[in-house]
């Protein structure tokens with residue numbers, strides 16, 4: 001009956017460290033210091049987080065989240081300890097009491113609460129991040145069909161990961177989603193290290209290869225020779241600006257700065273077109289200008305002549321709305337062009353090569369710009385990186401042909 005006493009701890013997202021648990025700190029007046037905890041033997045500020053009640057079942061430690069209100073959490077703790085003492089007393093006296101019926105949140109309710117929390121403005125998350133949480137957790141919920149979070153097994157998590165793989169998500173995409181699931185489970189009081197074995201975790205959390213290969217000249221040539229005129233513009237735009245695909249799919253003509261020879265990527269925009277309002281924010285919510293090299297300028301001028309009335313540069317052909325089908329099209333053209341590698345999982349399962357994805361145009365842009373002598377600071381700005389170390393991943397090979405249009409003759 002060792003360690004029957006339940007204690008209160010804090011589970012918080014420490015800036016630059018991540019979610020950690022730590023003991024609370026008692027101030028001189030005997031009250032806990034709200035918003036602080038002990039981490040690595042030090043008192044650290046832990047503003048973003050929840051209180052958890054730590055209990056023991058035999059040797060097993062269990063954490064139950066009890067919200068972010070210190071007074072309410074302490075009240076729950078006192079109640080729990082009182083109940084436990086009574087249980088112990090009853091056990092000694094041989095009185096068998098009925099298990100107290102606790103109101104438990106279902107898995108679906110926990111997911112909704114977690115998503116609502118992520119949506120709250122204080123979290124400062126952008127549209128893309130919130131969407132990632134929502135899509136991932138609702139997808140997980142739909143697949144595992146568990147009633148309570150305590151029913152979730154390791155197999156549920158691996159099944160979801162396999163499901164993502166079958167759907168053609170990249171390794172990075174699967175990693176992000178696994179991280180979301182894990183964060184949610186942990187937040188919901190699940191001891192994830194117990195539920196997900198170390199070996200499984202290592203496999204699911206494997207980082208994608210940072211060696212980001214550009215498309216080869218030959219691949220691009222074949223791709224451009226087979227795709228439709230619309231996709232020729234789409235792929236040229238992605239390739240020669242390095243824009244993220246959602247930045248490109250939301251690009252409007254009024255952000256094509258012909259005279260300046262640049263394309264403006266607004267940090268956020270709100271476009272009303274044909275009665276539909278589309279809002280968009282870049283990943284960092286900061287705007288930037290990307291170069292419009294001569295080859296792209298020519299392509300866009302011709303495209304504009306053919307599409308003089310559209311709002312979006314490469315919107316859907318029928319509705320002139322941001323187009324979400326570029327990835328499917330790229331996979332299709334790669335297959336048609338005979339470019340599938342034939343050996344990756346995705347090729348084997350679906351005849352869709354995992355080596356063809358939209359973000360790879362951005363990698364190719366970075367590689368080509370650096371190789372043609374465009375300075376790393378400039379390329380870093382082009383890409384909207386906040387850190388040169390990210391841009392430097394693309395630094396490989398030698399620099400030659402200073403100052404030339406790296407995309408002349410690409411399309």
Ligand SMILES: [Zn+2]
Pocket residue numbers: 340341342343344345346347352353354355
């Ligand atoms: Zn393949």
